[in-house]
Amino acid sequence: MQKMSNIYESAANTLGIFSSPCLTKVELRVACKSISDRDALSKPDPCVILKMQSHGQWFEVDRTEVIRTCINPIFSKLFTVDFYFEEVQRLRFEVHDISSNHNGLKDADFLGGMECTLGQVGTMAFLLIAFWVNL
Template sequence: MGNCCSDVGGGMAAVSGATSSAATGNQNDAVDMYLRSHGIHGLFSQIELSFSATSLRDRDVFSKSDPMVVVYIKERDGAINEVFRTEVVLNSLTPTWIAKYTITYHFEVVQNLLFKVFDVDTQYHNVEVKMLKLEEQQSLGEAYCTLSELVTKPNRSLTLDLIRREESVSSTHSQHCGKLTVHAEECFSSKSTADIILRCIDLESKDLFSKSDPFLVISKLVESGTSIPVCKTEVLKNDHNPTWKPVFLNIQQVGSKDSPLVIECFNFNSNGKHDLID
């Protein structure tokens, strides 16, 4: 793979200037007061949801689907409100999304979640995800769960079958549309951050007539032993000695200062089959 290095700009520093447990307690008290002032009472915690999928349906003719997850909350009055969208992963039937959704988990309240996966049409790839019109995208399936189902799992992961709305209404034997895995982690109250510059030296060339087009994926390891991506760099074309733009990480993303991180270097391929440079 060559040699990978990093420079930490400014190191791990508390933006607020307070790193003691007392300061963290004060921050939590402030959060509690804010939520109570907005009508949120009882026991609660902040939960971060991450998403991955397998065996998605291929809806594109000349390439694989370009999936995106949209999250909805079903309110007590039955209304369904959209609350979050992931990024679009190009040419993948087994995507792992980087974007995470943060939700307040109330121990005494049933919180119904609906997840819909869409294949984003190629003509909209340069459009911001929040501006995409969902009725112009193809449905890859949807799944439903309560937040309590998810957070009470031993590993806080739930794998759901994706079904099509038409199929679920018309037939008890819905066609298999793949699976969506949702993983939950409790958020940490910390403002510690790091700016990291990553570079590699003498990367192996994975392309036949040119140098590799490398990018990095940084993942955190969770208790179950699985890795969850937290960020990725830009792709640098034809470069075997790349230096990427600074990566900004905070404790909420990685878990804690002592949490192990996995850094993988890939060679970008437009067909979505990115080669691991090892």
């Protein structure tokens, strides 16, 4: 089985998504806080799916592990994404409740998500580092 990052790079090269050379690789760590508990009998079993947009279509890059019965998960999985200078790289983070008897995402409950660009994530990280250094 290929690593998801290799699949991502292969798809990007095949589709001709990026015209500029890869500047660097970026590692993203994900955590959620106060996930809504839609199931009255149990807490959610969250998993985060990272998607990127290409030519108006979203494709899955990678996903985190499932953390059982948790509303404040801190995922150990790191997302590794190539950063391309002067390219707008749209990201979508989707949180799904993966039940123990699931058949993939079709049986999972969508709990929420957010969209941003990789540049926005980098800017936020820079601001957080600058704030921490100035403390």
